[in-house]
Amino acid sequence: MSAPPSAAAAALYSFPPADLMTLGVYYYPEAWPAAQWPRDIANIRKLGFEFVHLGEFAWAFLEPTEGAFDFAWLDRVVALAAEQGLKVVLCTPTPAPPVWLTEKSPEVLMVDAAGRRQRHGTRQHACWNVPRYRSYVDKIVHALGRRYGADTRVWGWQLDNELTHYGKEPCFCDACQDSFRAWLKTKYADIGALNRDWGNAFWSQLYQRFDQIRIPNVQEFPAQFNPHAMLDAQRWFAGTAADYLRFQTGILRTYTGHRQWITSNHIHHFPAVNPALNARDFDVVSWTLYPVHGNANRGPLGFRLGDPSVLGFAGDFMRPLNGQHGIMELQPGQVNWGEVNPQPYPGAVRLWILQAFATGAKFVCTYRYRQPLSGAELYHQGIVGPDGVTPTAGGMQFSQAARELAGLRAVATPGAPPPPAYARRQAAILYSYEVRWDLDNHKQNKDWDTYEHLLKYHRALKRVGAPVDVITEEKDFSAYPFLIAPAHQLVDAALVARWQAYAENGGQLVLTCRTGQKDRRGQLWEAAWAAPIHDLIGASIAFYDTLPSPHRAHVSAGGESHAWSTWGDVLAPRADTETLATYADQPYAGEPAAITRRLGRGAVTYIGVDSTSGSLEAQLIREVYARAAVATENFPEGFSVDWRDGLWIATNATEQSHAAPVPANATMLVGTREVPIAGVTIWQEPETRPKMHRKGE
Structure with missing residues (x-):
């Protein structure tokens, strides 16, 4: 070749x-x-x-x-x-x-x-x-x-x-200090713009020249670091x-x-x-x-x-x-x-x-x-x-x-389109490194784990049998029937407008706690809390709560109870917004914790709680699919069924064996219908098998 x-x-x-x-x-x-x-x-x-x-x-x-x-x-x-x-x-x-x-x-x-x-x-x-x-x-x-x-x-x-x-970054050598200052000079028109975007009026942090700035170093600060400076340093x-x-x-x-x-x-x-x-x-x-x-x-x-x-x-x-x-x-x-x-x-x-x-x-x-x-x-x-x-x-x-x-x-069919029922479950998770940096810089609860919050939604999607792409903001949202943006804290008007258009055109949008609280600089809005997403989700966010370990609070959804502690948004929904979960205890017992509303040909769901085990996320993601009339699977966590190149692959990373959903007319290629611990089963269904041709055809 x-x-x-x-x-x-x-x-x-x-x-x-x-x-x-x-x-x-x-x-x-x-x-x-x-x-x-x-x-x-x-x-x-x-x-x-x-x-x-x-x-x-x-x-x-x-x-x-x-x-x-x-x-x-x-x-x-x-x-x-x-x-x-x-x-x-x-x-x-x-x-x-x-x-x-x-x-x-x-x-x-x-x-x-x-x-x-x-x-x-x-x-x-x-x-x-x-x-x-x-x-x-x-x-x-x-x-x-x-x-x-x-x-x-x-x-x-x-x-x-x-x-x-390996955890010692960034480097603080002279070359890096010079590089950081040059990067800042390119980003900001002048030192006044930097002072504004870094909020340097706070604690008299004002700079007069770029050469006065050093890479933020937590070992040099007796009190909290400036989160806006830190976010720029991470960028x-x-x-x-x-x-x-x-x-x-x-x-x-x-x-x-x-x-x-x-x-x-x-x-x-x-x-x-x-x-x-x-x-x-x-x-x-x-x-x-x-x-x-x-x-x-x-x-x-x-x-x-x-x-x-x-x-x-x-x-x-x-x-x-x-x-x-x-x-x-x-x-x-x-x-x-x-x-x-x-x-x-x-x-x-x-x-x-x-x-x-x-x-x-x-x-x-x-x-x-x-x-x-x-x-x-x-x-x-x-x-x-x-x-x-x-x-x-x-x-x-x-x-x-x-x-x-x-x-x-010998038997795969590369390029074969995914089965229609599987394709209808296609989901995307929106992931931004800048959002993750900003969340981790201001956790508000030492037990908050941004990566784990993302994984809870990935697990929930795999349990319903959905194929998942984890995408950046540059991707086309319309390619995905379901879009989840977990704790997407940094937003602007353009992103919110894209989310709205996505839902209006038939997409199923899920936003979660901590979304929309800040602008791209990492600053709060001079408005109601998370104001840019209120019209989108059909609610305002009255306040949030977070509990110290080992305390746990609970939310109720569809008769199920779910523990939480790291973050809970208390919501004030509008008339056209339906409540999916409510707080079961604490001074705000009975107030909404998760909501949904129709928007155009689609829907917007807001899940305001980061549950301890991910059980709430799993239940409500299943609810989103049910309301969209999309058939799902019900796999245990850690048991996944995926499709590629005309092949179904079941993998079992749980503590017990599970049956793979292998049809009676399927061809078993690897493993058995009962998938043991650490086992893998691969099969092919009749419509995806390579067609055999007679000689001369």
Whole structure:
């Protein structure tokens, strides 16, 4: 197949629909004797992997001294992979600069909130805003592009690795301070505009010049920080990360065009770096997933299975960004860096692989092939154990999934339209990183969890059997019969007008507590509380309440009682608005907590409570579908049924077995009708099976 002429053709070129999803693995040849490379590469292929991922931490081996590049070892590994029929994903090694670089130019090292300059001996310790560091990055990325940008054995590229500072961001070095001030000068016409939008009249925070401003640092403030300054700093930091990835992409494109795809692996739950900002830069969006690394996951077996809504939400967010997504790092077994590091449930790794398949992923890559014998991750399991050859439980599950995917390729129908009943349930969740930042900056209750609030609605939608896209404001709302905007705090008149038009034209709109309280600057309206949405929801919001732990209050809906504590809007509905839930206790007992109203050909529902378990959200989302006369399923939480490429996929991440809704005339492809814990069942219904043609037809 010849190279595509443009980005529009890149997806079909790199990810042919018939391939469905491919499996790959991280391999670190620089960490192992060269004599073992042929054995390891051959075994990777024998286990069923189709690509190998190389080099994201190998800068010291690729450029052992400044300007002296050594590609001979990497050339050999690329050749070994090609001999085995493995595709190659190469990486830019920029998360781990070599010691000669940081020793010669210590100014490239990031500075934390305490003013400490970081040191060599770990990763992500350099600052991508330092011009000197970018000059070094420019050289190594150009060198890699020249060497491999036209190499047909190289399938794609990963830029950097989990671009963050692992909770120590932002960097507070001089280069970052200058970058932040330059960003502010571009955004604001003058210092007076900044003072106005930051509310600097409060506490006499007025600035006279931009050069007086520093990146907000909570360790430098004896009292609360300015939330408007913090919101701008978060916007700036995410923008610098996106710019850094765009900088590397631009270099590689001069050599690769779109013959090789480009991505970067984001940490899906990490709010500081926004993958949506690079959606147009990349051919595919990829992310990191480690479901089991602690003891606080959801459900009785969450510490072994993870929270399925996390994987589902991340996949449903990454997929719509540019239509192509994959998991670049999937947990292969027990890890070493959590507060507690339990063994995954038997079969859990295969479950996660096929859950990713259900979200439409184009690839799943696992970190890593060999368990290390030294270093910070020596307890981190791999596909093979410490002897370098014996597959682990996770390795065997990857091999099983590879065989199953090969079988599915023979019967799938890529591009087939979804069944009509399934398509009618299509929903979107509106997600904004800026809204999340603003909510988290002013929680009002220490137990408020913005991400968990989003997940409650994702879980509710999956329980009714809805396909879900998690979308940004740039997307067309009209493509979705159901649209949920959870706690969408920052709004403007244009967004509210879009919501109104969406409902008037037949959409089912759901807004939730904390929506519409502030403008885009993060300032309250000089009007009634959340005034811009009053006409839309058919009610005003009298006040809100929030309770300290361990206190719980309750709301009643349809005869069911639901506990809450973190947030409750007390509503004052108008005559044409119907009450769905009321407060059962507290001084405002009997007052409305959730409401709905018809609007044009659609409806608007406002759910003013963040329930403790998500039970209220699940009940009211089901009610929204019922009122819209759309038939739904009734799946238990953690049991999902998804559709892709003519295949139905049921995945069970609960603590007991469940029956999959497999029709009697369906063809079973994987698993059984009764889906066990950590089990997967895949089937095909007659109308989506490939038609067989007689010879000559």
